[in-house]
Amino acid sequence: MSSRRTFLQHLGLGLSLPSIAGFSFPQEKRPPFPSSSIQDEAYWKAIKGQFPLTADRIYLNNGTFGPAPFSVLEALQKSSLDINTSGEYGNSDAERVQLAQFFGIKPSEFSITHNTTEGINILAWGIPLQAGDEVILTTHEHAGNALPWLNRAKYSGIVLRTFEPKETQAKNLNEIQKLINSNTKVIAIPHVTCTTGLVFPIQEICSLAKLRGILTAIDGAHGAGTFNLDLTAMGCDFYAGCFHKWMLGPSGTAFLYVREESLEKLRPVMIGGHSDTGWDMTSTPPTLAGYVPSARRFDYGTQSKALAVGMVAATEFHTQIGKDRVETRLQTLNQYLLDGLLELNNKLDILTPLEKESRIALLTFRPKNMPYQVCGDELGKAGFRIRQVPEGKVNAIRVSTHVYNTKEEVDAFLAALTRILS
Numbered sequence: 001m002s003s004r005r006t007f008l009q010h011l012g013l014g015l016s017l018p019s020i021a022g023f024s025f026p027q028e029k030r031p032p033f034p035s036s037s038i039q040d041e042a043y044w045k046a047i048k049g050q051f052p053l054t055a056d057r058i059y060l061n062n063g064t065f066g067p068a069p070f071s072v073l074e075a076l077q078k079s080s081l082d083i084n085t086s087g088e089y090g091n092s093d094a095e096r097v098q099l100a101q102f103f104g105i106k107p108s109e110f111s112i113t114h115n116t117t118e119g120i121n122i123l124a125w126g127i128p129l130q131a132g133d134e135v136i137l138t139t140h141e142h143a144g145n146a147l148p149w150l151n152r153a154k155y156s157g158i159v160l161r162t163f164e165p166k167e168t169q170a171k172n173l174n175e176i177q178k179l180i181n182s183n184t185k186v187i188a189i190p191h192v193t194c195t196t197g198l199v200f201p202i203q204e205i206c207s208l209a210k211l212r213g214i215l216t217a218i219d220g221a222h223g224a225g226t227f228n229l230d231l232t233a234m235g236c237d238f239y240a241g242c243f244h245k246w247m248l249g250p251s252g253t254a255f256l257y258v259r260e261e262s263l264e265k266l267r268p269v270m271i272g273g274h275s276d277t278g279w280d281m282t283s284t285p286p287t288l289a290g291y292v293p294s295a296r297r298f299d300y301g302t303q304s305k306a307l308a309v310g311m312v313a314a315t316e317f318h319t320q321i322g323k324d325r326v327e328t329r330l331q332t333l334n335q336y337l338l339d340g341l342l343e344l345n346n347k348l349d350i351l352t353p354l355e356k357e358s359r360i361a362l363l364t365f366r367p368k369n370m371p372y373q374v375c376g377d378e379l380g381k382a383g384f385r386i387r388q389v390p391e392g393k394v395n396a397i398r399v400s401t402h403v404y405n406t407k408e409e410v411d412a413f414l415a416a417l418t419r420i421l422s
Contacts, residue, residue, distance in 0.1 A: 076309065113299060135184075196398075225248065367421060372396050386399050
């Protein structure tokens with residue numbers, strides 16, 4: 001037996017890997033990708049078979065973590081095995097091109113990060129701000145957007161101005177207009193709130209900001225992978241998104257979009273190899289020639305080639321279904337769940353806006369006659385993975401669905417919720 005095969009067996013990988021090129025998950029666990037000709041719910045049930053999700057509970061918490069399909073896991077593990085066999089980890093230049101294309105932007109506008117929070121920290125510290133300058137946020141921020149800006153305010157004396165999200169896009173645009181003044185430098189709101197899943201009219205907000213000379217730094221944790229996202233058309237200066245939620249990619253993968261004309265408006269506070277155009281520690285004094293003329297300057301240090309390959313595999317999974325089809329499915333499931341919750345409106349308050357344009361894939365509700373924590377715990381015991389939402393003092397239950405969910409699972413959830421609230 002070869003030493004390599006012995007080593008793989010020692011690792012618990014067995015002898016099912018006769019060659020690196022032939023490495024894959026056992027086919028009996030991964031059905032063929034369904035034909036696009038399959039209609040309605042049968043298609044989505046087949047899509048569910050592309051995921052290794054356990055059958056002993058129903059997963060309704062994609063807003064926290066999006067399980068990766070087999071194709072992503074296979075690409076990730078194959079790339080990792082290739083790298084650790086050859087000892088050559090290379091770079092992610094080719095993957096950067098593919099990832100940028102998926103979002104409708106230039107490769108020079110795409111920075112590879114590890115999570116949305118990292119991207120937002122790059123923005124919070126990289127945008128030149130002085131004491132007294134104002135940044136607009138909401139009262140419904142995730143820690144990943146709130147804390148970086150709070151930290152910048154603590155050390156730099158900038159002023160954070162917040163507003164409570166409203167129930168329509170028009171009202172939210174108006175709230176932002178009311179907060180803008182001569183000191184406003186940045187609008188740093190989420191594309192979709194983590195609390196109630198409210199969708200902001202980002203394109204209109206960005207147009208308004210551009211007219212006033214205000215930068216837009218969008219928290220896109222819940223935007224990438226839900227919408228058929230075209231960042232160029234959206235018009236924002238910066239957009240921090242991730243792959244481990246709605247993109248269904250590997251954990252520890254994310255991106256920062258930096259619009260070409262906004263590149264020099266963002267200081268590269270942290271840099272590393274390939275961020276520069278040249279440096280010399282032997283000169284007197286040591287010199288840094290400058291920064292590369294692209295968003296590549298922001299993804300400092302060693303990046304994982306295997307993770308980049310996994311990110312590309314996630315975009316390919318979305319593309320294979322069809323980005324428009326994914327967005328439509330999320331809206332369909334969201335409406336189907338909303339219709340069921342509305343039948344229980346005497347027992348709960350729906351906090352997510354009813355306006356269609358203001359929601360996409362998350363729904364949040366608060367029980368009327370029961371603490372939300374008790375309701376959430378009971379749903380967990382009944383076999384449903386949901387999220388409790390304390391942020392912004394919302395104190396409610398959030399349900400988020402993706403392409404691996406079915407209407408049958410939504411029906412089962414509504415039946416269990418009805419029993420719990422009775």
